[in-house]
Amino acid sequence: MNEYKKVKNILIAILIANLLVAFLKIIIGNYIGSYSVSADGLHSLSDTASNVIGIIAVVISSKPCDKEHPYGHKKFEVLSSLFIGIMLLFIAGKIIVESILQLNTSESLNLTMESFIVLVITLVINVIVSRYEYNAGKKLNSYILISDSLHTKSDIFISIGVLVTLILIKLGAPIIIDKIVSFVVAVFILYAAFKIFKFTVGILVDRAMVEENELKEIVCDFEEIKGIHNIRSRGSESDIYVDMHIMVEPNMTVEASHKLEHNIERQIQEKINQNIQVIIHMEPYYRL
Incomplete structure (x- = not known):
């Protein structure tokens, strides 16, 4: 339960960071008249929604096993990631539609050094958040943290593309590049959704x-x-179930077979993953 509390605290901290990044991008996008920056801000805002969903999922997943859920509630964490993927699809679709509607517009961009610096700062925040969240997810075996870090990681590449585009426009490139990059933003969001799915x-x-x-x-x-x-296996990195049939000498005692089962499970946990639970079906072995 303590690990679930750590995951929840990490998600709360990342939620605050993502809110800051999202609002900065949206404000700057509206100020300089860049739809690609605003689209990037909307994507960052989706990060905060995924954090909220993740926090709710972690609270539910931390509940102990009961009669209705003998395997626990950990799949709620997986369902929350599926919801994040659906949400990303919706945001990508919205950006694509609005990009098409904006193709015939020709507003000029008002890119200032101050706004450019703020965008770079948001990029650095995203890099720190994504790396920290991924490492914490690996350490705590948290699927929601790893999945959410992939979502945040897509922000990094998108932001780099947006920054390069703004520089090109400032140097004289046609304004339509800004609209084209918004399509690229949508593609990255779709890719993030695909990986989560x-x-x-x-x-x-x-x-x-x-x-x-x-x-x-x-x-x-x-x-x-x-x-x-x-041999069969299923589950997630933080909750793996393995079952198998093994053949032993027919005269092996119940006590010896019980000890063997525990030794096998312990060896599998040490060499593969500590979160593996093993069920073994014993069969007698007869020489031909």
Whole structure:
């Protein structure tokens, strides 16, 4: 439970940082008349929404197992990431539609050194936030932190593209480049959504989480094991379930087989992931 509290506190801190970045970008975008900067600000604002969703999901996921949820509530964290992906699709669609409507406009940009400096500062904040969130996610085995860091990471590349575009326009490039970059912003958002969908859908449809050969190598190190088959795995990085059938000598005692099961599980946890739970079905091995 303590780890869930750490994840929640990290998300709250990142929420405040993302709010600051989003409002700065939107204000500057409106001030200098750049739709690409405003679009980037809307994307950053979606980061704050994902943080709020993440906080709610972490609170629910931290609940202990009960009769209705014997495997716990951790998939609520996955569902929240799926919702973030849907939200990103909506924002990308909105930016594309408004970019098309803005193609025939020819307003000039009012880029000042002050606004440029503020945009660079927001970029630096995004880099720090994304890196910190990803490292914390790996350390705490938090799927929502890793997923949200990928969302924030897309901001970095988008902001770099927007800054380069503004410089080009300041140097005399046609104003339509600003509208074109907004399409690029939408593409990056769509890509971020795709990555989130890929991970979340894989977990929800019980995609294999551990390589079968990797498990075989670990289990076959035990001399008591005469055969292994029907290996399955599912879950997420922070909550992996593995089950398998192993063959042992028919005369092995219940006590010995019980000890062997625990040793196998401990070895798998040490070599692959501490969050793995292993269920083993014992079968008698008969020599032909």
